[in-house]
Amino acid sequence: MKRNFADWPCSVARATQLLGDHWVPLIMRDAVQGVRRFDDFQRSLGVARNILSDRLDRLVEGGLLERKSYQDRPPRSEYVLTEMGRDLFPVLASLAAWGDRWLDGGSGAPVALHDETRGHDMRASVVCAECGEPIRLADVEFRVGPGYPDEVDAHYDLRPRLAPSPQK
Amino acid sequence: MKRNFADWPCSVARATQLLGDHWVPLIMRDAVQGVRRFDDFQRSLGVARNILSDRLDRLVEGGLLERKSYQDRPPRSEYVLTEMGRDLFPVLASLAAWGDRWLDGGSGAPVALHDETRGHDMRASVVCAECGEPIRLADVEFRVGPGYPDEVDAHYDLRPRLAPSPQK
Numbered sequence: 001m002k003r004n005f006a007d008w009p010c011s012v013a014r015a016t017q018l019l020g021d022h023w024v025p026l027i028m029r030d031a032v033q034g035v036r037r038f039d040d041f042q043r044s045l046g047v048a049r050n051i052l053s054d055r056l057d058r059l060v061e062g063g064l065l066e067r068k069s070y071q072d073r074p075p076r077s078e079y080v081l082t083e084m085g086r087d088l089f090p091v092l093a094s095l096a097a098w099g100d101r102w103l104d105g106g107s108g109a110p111v112a113l114h115d116e117t118r119g120h121d122m123r124a125s126v127v128c129a130e131c132g133e134p135i136r137l138a139d140v141e142f143r144v145g146p147g148y149p150d151e152v153d154a155h156y157d158l159r160p161r162l163a164p165s166p167q168k
Numbered sequence: 169m170k171r172n173f174a175d176w177p178c179s180v181a182r183a184t185q186l187l188g189d190h191w192v193p194l195i196m197r198d199a200v201q202g203v204r205r206f207d208d209f210q211r212s213l214g215v216a217r218n219i220l221s222d223r224l225d226r227l228v229e230g231g232l233l234e235r236k237s238y239q240d241r242p243p244r245s246e247y248v249l250t251e252m253g254r255d256l257f258p259v260l261a262s263l264a265a266w267g268d269r270w271l272d273g274g275s276g277a278p279v280a281l282h283d284e285t286r287g288h289d290m291r292a293s294v295v296c297a298e299c300g301e302p303i304r305l306a307d308v309e310f311r312v313g314p315g316y317p318d319e320v321d322a323h324y325d326l327r328p329r330l331a332p333s334p335q336k
Contacts, residue, residue: 005194009278011267012197012260018271022184026173029180033310033329046323063270081305084270089305090294092180094262099179100315102231102252103186108315110177111330115296117307122296124303126258129293131286132300137249137257139285142201147268147276155214161201162279 009152018062023047023055025092031065032089036078064088090124097124177320186230191215191223193260199233200257204246232256258292265292 005013019025023045030044042052056079059065064085067077093113100109113122126135144165152159173181187193191213198212210220224247227233232253235245261281268277281290294303312333320327 005190006271010197011264011271011278012193014271015263015267016190016193022173022189025180025184029178032305032308033326035329043323086305087269088266089308090303091259091262091266093303094259094294095183096179098256098259099183101255103174103179103182104315107317109313110179110316111326112311112313112333113303114309114311114331115299115307116309118299118301120296120298121311122303122308123298124294125297126262126292127295128283128288129291130288131283133286135258135261135281135290135292137200137254139283140200140257140290141282141284143280143282143289145277145280147272148278149275156212158201158279161203163282165280 008156009148009158018058018064019088021055021058023051024059025095027052027055027059028064028085028088028092031079031081031085032092036080037076038079041079059085093122093124094126176324177316177326186226186232187256189223189226191219192227193263195220195223195227196232196253196256197260199247199249199253200260204248205244206247209247227253261290261292262294 005017008014019028026045027041030041035041035044038052038056041047041056042049045052056065060067060079063082065079066082068080070076070078096111096113104110113124114120115122127133128135141163142161143163144159146165148159148165173185176182187196194213195209198209203209203212206220206224209215209224210217213220224233228235228247231250233247234250236248238244238246264279264281272278281292282288283290295301296303309331310329311331312327314333316327316333
């Protein structure tokens, strides 16, 4: 990835900088399903070892995975989700629900998320935590947020298309 | 993208096949914020024109955007979200909320989603539509879903790590 989106004034861009490569969502899918070891990721995804190694390094640097030694001779590590990595699971669940709706070829979800605690299959839905209503594009006005940097390179400044913030 | 994830038995993989390129989430971000014209996407993202053209074509083929003519001479089109494309907005909102939590450098969300209908800023949260509880990895058992194909190439068959379905 040549460009650096990490300092763009946009959380989608910042997240994309970490996750943008098409292998990364699949590595994270494997990780939430319990895969931890390099060879298991490699077998599961059929990805070249150098690419997998690079993407795992990136996820460790980014804070989503933690490298833990499980064997000394020869030295072997496994990759364990951090709190930040586990917190991505709801995003993956909402992406999977979108795929279940639009890309299932009419045959239903290939993988079901079963809620063991409550005893039913989950249906991921993105709601507003303030009012509990589903988030819909039709309701949204995009505003300059509290964390919008004061100085932003003109070519990626979003302010011309955002509504002003009441606070800022 | 060399591999074809579209026929993998996994909605994350299928969605990644459509969205995996790191430009695509940014193009969709622009689209939900009202960008419609090629030159406006190009200016906003600073992306090479041939790459942008390819990604927009892919999004049209994939069903997320629709090409609509707005001028005859010279012929000019704009790219409008389809229902499928608008339905991706909650996923982007959940990704942005994750980025707001983990990548804001402590300064808060750069962009706020204001709910114009109800008069407050939105906080995207992924819940289970069955019970209204937030989706957490700790509660989930991954099961073979109703749409899991009967025949799957061994190298990407997920069943060895999924719990059996009660129905299947």
